[in-house]
Amino acid sequence: MKCLDRVARAFDRLKGSLCFAALLISVFAASEDLYSQERLRVGSKTFTESYILGEILAQVIEREKSAWRVDRRLGMGGSGIVFEAVRTGHLDFYPEYTGTLAEALLQRPELKSIPELREALTELGMTISDPLGFNNTYALAMRRAHAEELGVRNISDLVNHPNLRVGVSYEFLDRSDGFYALTEAYSLAMSRVRGMEHSLAYDALDSGSIDLMDVYTTDAKLGALDLLLLEDDLEFFPRYDAVILANLESTERAPEAWELLKTLEGQFSESKMIELNAMVDIDRMTIEDAARVHFGESIEISGFSRPIFVQELWLRTKEHVFLVVISLIFSILIAVPLGFLAHHSKLLEQLILSTTGIFQTIPSLALLGFLIPILGIGVLPALVAMILYALLPIVRNTYLGVEQIPKSLRETAFVLGLEGRRRLFWIELPLASPSILAGIKTSAVISVGTATLAAFIGAGGYGDFILRGLAINDAWTILHGALPAALMALLVQGIFDFSERWALPKGLRLSLQKSV
Amino acid sequence: MIELKSVSKSFSSQPVLSDLSLQFEEAKTHVLLGSSGCGKSTLLRMIIGLTRPDEGEVHLETKPLSAYSLFERSQLFGYVIQKFSLFPHFTAFQNVELPARCAAWSPQKVKSRIDELSELVQLEPEMLEKYPFQLSGGQQQRVSLMRALILNPPYLLMDEPLSALDPLIRGDLQEDLLKIFRRLEKTVVFVTHDLREAVKLGHKIYLLNEGQIVQSGLLEDFQSRPASEFVSRFVQSQRSAAS
Numbered sequence: 001m002k003c004l005d006r007v008a009r010a011f012d013r014l015k016g017s018l019c020f021a022a023l024l025i026s027v028f029a030a031s032e033d034l035y036s037q038e039r040l041r042v043g044s045k046t047f048t049e050s051y052i053l054g055e056i057l058a059q060v061i062e063r064e065k066s067a068w069r070v071d072r073r074l075g076m077g078g079s080g081i082v083f084e085a086v087r088t089g090h091l092d093f094y095p096e097y098t099g100t101l102a103e104a105l106l107q108r109p110e111l112k113s114i115p116e117l118r119e120a121l122t123e124l125g126m127t128i129s130d131p132l133g134f135n136n137t138y139a140l141a142m143r144r145a146h147a148e149e150l151g152v153r154n155i156s157d158l159v160n161h162p163n164l165r166v167g168v169s170y171e172f173l174d175r176s177d178g179f180y181a182l183t184e185a186y187s188l189a190m191s192r193v194r195g196m197e198h199s200l201a202y203d204a205l206d207s208g209s210i211d212l213m214d215v216y217t218t219d220a221k222l223g224a225l226d227l228l229l230l231e232d233d234l235e236f237f238p239r240y241d242a243v244i245l246a247n248l249e250s251t252e253r254a255p256e257a258w259e260l261l262k263t264l265e266g267q268f269s270e271s272k273m274i275e276l277n278a279m280v281d282i283d284r285m286t287i288e289d290a291a292r293v294h295f296g297e298s299i300e301i302s303g304f305s306r307p308i309f310v311q312e313l314w315l316r317t318k319e320h321v322f323l324v325v326i327s328l329i330f331s332i333l334i335a336v337p338l339g340f341l342a343h344h345s346k347l348l349e350q351l352i353l354s355t356t357g358i359f360q361t362i363p364s365l366a367l368l369g370f371l372i373p374i375l376g377i378g379v380l381p382a383l384v385a386m387i388l389y390a391l392l393p394i395v396r397n398t399y400l401g402v403e404q405i406p407k408s409l410r411e412t413a414f415v416l417g418l419e420g421r422r423r424l425f426w427i428e429l430p431l432a433s434p435s436i437l438a439g440i441k442t443s444a445v446i447s448v449g450t451a452t453l454a455a456f457i458g459a460g461g462y463g464d465f466i467l468r469g470l471a472i473n474d475a476w477t478i479l480h481g482a483l484p485a486a487l488m489a490l491l492v493q494g495i496f497d498f499s500e501r502w503a504l505p506k507g508l509r510l511s512l513q514k515s516v
Numbered sequence: 517m518i519e520l521k522s523v524s525k526s527f528s529s530q531p532v533l534s535d536l537s538l539q540f541e542e543a544k545t546h547v548l549l550g551s552s553g554c555g556k557s558t559l560l561r562m563i564i565g566l567t568r569p570d571e572g573e574v575h576l577e578t579k580p581l582s583a584y585s586l587f588e589r590s591q592l593f594g595y596v597i598q599k600f601s602l603f604p605h606f607t608a609f610q611n612v613e614l615p616a617r618c619a620a621w622s623p624q625k626v627k628s629r630i631d632e633l634s635e636l637v638q639l640e641p642e643m644l645e646k647y648p649f650q651l652s653g654g655q656q657q658r659v660s661l662m663r664a665l666i667l668n669p670p671y672l673l674m675d676e677p678l679s680a681l682d683p684l685i686r687g688d689l690q691e692d693l694l695k696i697f698r699r700l701e702k703t704v705v706f707v708t709h710d711l712r713e714a715v716k717l718g719h720k721i722y723l724l725n726e727g728q729i730v731q732s733g734l735l736e737d738f739q740s741r742p743a744s745e746f747v748s749r750f751v752q753s754q755r756s757a758a759s
Binding site for chain 2: 406418427431505
């Protein structure tokens with residue numbers, strides 16, 4: 001009777017895992033679809049112009065009924081990440097600038113002409129189109145009234161104003177044609193410099209909380225805000241002609257698509273680009289619509305009633321769930337055994353708890369950055385980073401859970417001759433399970449948050465909305481990512497609270513309830 | 517037969533047992549008596565292998581204890597402690613059957629043995645389906661005893677098994693234990709700080725103080741021929757406390 005009972009109970013438990021396995025398989029199946037290779041992958045960096053150009057690249061291919069389906073990886077990350085993605089073949093095309101290529105990416109500022117650049121890129125398995133037509137270089141901007149008040153017109157004039165508050169984008173700070181290099185070239189001694197998100201810097205400048213920022217010469221807001229672009233009197237900034245960067249193999253694999261992309265050469269003047277940027281940044285048109293305007297469609301601006309991106313929301317949800325579920329499963333498989341191992345000796349305890357602790361202290365974006373040279377971009381490095389982040393709460397709670405088993409029960413297990421696997425599975429694991437489950441819950445909720453960062457390296461998820469929204473300074477788009485992510489975190493918490501009913505041993509759960 | 521050969525034990529250079537030799541005869545109830553910190557529990561833990569002697573040896577039927585595997589030892593000893601020895605995630609039944617599961621008994625054999633034991637320790641069978649936290653202290657100790665006895669080990673070691681119970685329940689359980697000991701005729705080593713309990717249960721009492729046996733025998737011996745000043749004082753204090 002007892003034996004049958006146990007079989008029935010085992011089956012009951014199995015039923016749960018079967019459902020779970022089915023869920024996993026379906027998530028995997030969905031991901032197969034999401035991450036398949038048989039498409040042209042078009043990327044962009046994380047600012048409006050790059051998004052618009054990326055979208056135009058995608059549409060120019062889609063408009064001709066070519067055999068290629070376009071997979072948009074817009075807003076994938078900073079220059080380094082997207083460039084690396086093309087080099088390693090994770091991405092086929094994206095819009096880049098000649099200055100960025102020479103100064104920051106190839107780090108060969110002597111390369112000035114398109115043929116020189118193209119030759120250097122060919123060695124790396126890449127190529128570029130001819131210029132799209134506009135030069136989007138850096139400039140330094142101040143509020144016009146403020147600049148006039150101080151009598152500042154050229155960048156050289158800043159020598160007399162070292163106390164101006166400077167807010168520049170992170171990328172601009174350190175690049176060889178960036179802020180620090182500029183201050184050297186102009187012998188400036190600006191003392192109050194900080195890095196900030198580019199789209200936020202405009203608001204900061206406008207509201208007077210900073211005095212000076214870096215802008216791109218095609219920024220949409222240049223028209224809307226009354227700013228003065230300081231004259232680059234020493235001709236410090238190189239040219240930033242927009243071009244299409246492509247993986248050489250991709251141009252050979254899809255020559256007709258490459259030809260379509262090359263029809264965009266010479267099509268964009270600076271004023272045209274400012275106009276397109278303004279449609280998105282100021283008129284709040286969607287990026288897709290702005291790109292359609294370029295192709296001559298007339299688009300009505302709908303004003304405040306913005307549509308919810310239902311289809312994309314569903315896609316991002318699947319990506320997000322995939323990232324969270326898969327990373328959590330691997331963290332559990334790694335962390336629970338580590339937690340038990342840490343219990344075995346003082347040395348292992350130190351080693352395991354401090355190592356997993358260190359992962360937690362690395363800023364998540366930095367960790368993603370470290371992983372790119374090793375694992376490239378996309379889902380794999382995102383999963384690895386998320387797994388590393390989720391380890392600590394599970395390891396620590398497993399360790400504490402085992403540690404907190406009363407001495408009397410430990411000794412009883414010993415006296416009853418329970419060793420090895422029996423002691424582990426019959427005694428330690430069930431007794432530590434409330435603590436382990438609490439650790440898993442913490443990790444799961446954290447993972448929902450860290451998964452939003454996966455978008456930085458092109459792994460999708462809700463972070464995609466957030467990044468794009470930040471880039472075009474659009475709360476509506478940000479909400480598409482932030483709100484579902486918050487809801488998912490709550491849902492995960494709820495699922496775990498509910499799952500305690502069946503995941504914890506009955507006697508333990510009831511006795512815990514009683515003692516509360 | 518259990519034999520301790522001049523065993524010594526210190527905890528952080530504080531001697532707990534010093535050069536102690538002892539033999540426990542078969543089929544008798546031996547009571548280790550003394551106040552807390554006298555080393556009586558350490559002695560019991562040494563026999564069951566939870567503590568190793570710094571010097572000397574514990575012998576079990578002519579072989580040293582270390583010659584037995586953990587599993588063999590679990591078949592030789594039943595062990596009952598004061599409290600918190602039942603696994604909270606198992607029902608009383610599952611707790612009792614644990615040693616039998618390790619020994620790979622058939623469910624039928626387990627069932628009939630548990631029926632037998634619940635009658636012996638006078639625990640209502642329906643109590644076996646409950647979890648430890650749903651049982652009273654006395655019921656928990658009866659379940660503990662069932663678990664200690666399920667494999668029918670020749671030795672039963674009990675470390676203050678009744679000390680955490682109310683006086684009334686404690687008296688009842690003393691009576692029941694006495695009957696059980698008489699019926700089973702096992703070699704019992706019973707640790708207590710209570711003289712009356714020792715007198716009621718033991719064939720032979722060993723009075724410990726500061727890690728040594730100061731006198732062994734029966735209560736009459738302690739009263740008529742106290743081996744030291746300590747013995748008469750100990751007997752005296754327990755009498756006055758009881759009255």
